[in-house]
Amino acid sequence: EAQVTQNPRYLITVTGKKLTVTCSQNMNHEYMSWYRQDPGLGLRQIYYSMNVEVTDKGDVPEGYKVSRKEKRNFPLILESPSPNQTSLYFCASSFKLAGGGQETQYFGPGTRLLVL
Amino acid sequence: KNQVEQSPQSLIILEGKNCTLQCNYTVSPFSNLRWYKQDTGRGPVSLTIMTFSENTKSNGRYTATLDADTKQSSLHITASQLSDSASYICVVTLGRANNLFFGTGTRLTVIP
Numbered sequence: 001e002a003q004v005t006q007n008p009r010y011l012i013t014v015t016g017k018k019l020t021v022t023c024s025q026n027m028n029h030e031y032m033s034w035y036r037q038d039p040g041l042g043l044r045q046i047y048y049s050m051n052v053e054v055t056d057k058g059d060v061p062e063g064y065k066v067s068r069k070e071k072r073n074f075p076l077i078l079e080s081p082s083p084n085q086t087s088l089y090f091c092a093s094s095f096k097l098a099g100g101g102q103e104t105q106y107f108g109p110g111t112r113l114l115v116l
Numbered sequence: 117k118n119q120v121e122q123s124p125q126s127l128i129i130l131e132g133k134n135c136t137l138q139c140n141y142t143v144s145p146f147s148n149l150r151w152y153k154q155d156t157g158r159g160p161v162s163l164t165i166m167t168f169s170e171n172t173k174s175n176g177r178y179t180a181t182l183d184a185d186t187k188q189s190s191l192h193i194t195a196s197q198l199s200d201s202a203s204y205i206c207v208v209t210l211g212r213a214n215n216l217f218f219g220t221g222t223r224l225t226v227i228p
Binding site for chain 1: 150157158159160161162165205207215216218219220221
């Protein structure tokens, strides 16, 4: 089954304790992206990756890191989480989006993070 | 500034009725516009994707329209069902790039 998986689905942590949220897709997609969703603000793009070893900042990259060592995986790293990073996080993947393409973007189930 | 605005913020309709959701954007240059459906606590699911040259696209009871001149789009839902209760999100892709701009969504509630 074609899907995007995220782990963990729920996470409670404390300020400053490094954490990683994993994202994996089995559709051989080049493009992967991370978003956070907050009430009243909608989804905002954190980082995206066009392909292996190619990553770029989205709208709200501060406090986050990513890596793309393999095509299927795109982990989101919070080196020193703070309470303002409490949010619902989504990973998504697709074939490339740019240039007027109509590739469908597939979203993972979300990771709910609480930073105390 | 690239922005996507949706209206109304929320909407309640009776089962079986039609409704139309609006999306205005200022993203430029424009690549494509997408409508997503997001059930509570789940990831968004794609409904339609339109490029600047398309002015309408349907997916079952969902029909999206696009006016690239006025930078407006609408999503029309026909014969609503209880399962249509969700948030509907308009997303615009910046041309030649890979940045996506999301609206804050319209929360639709269909009641029996």
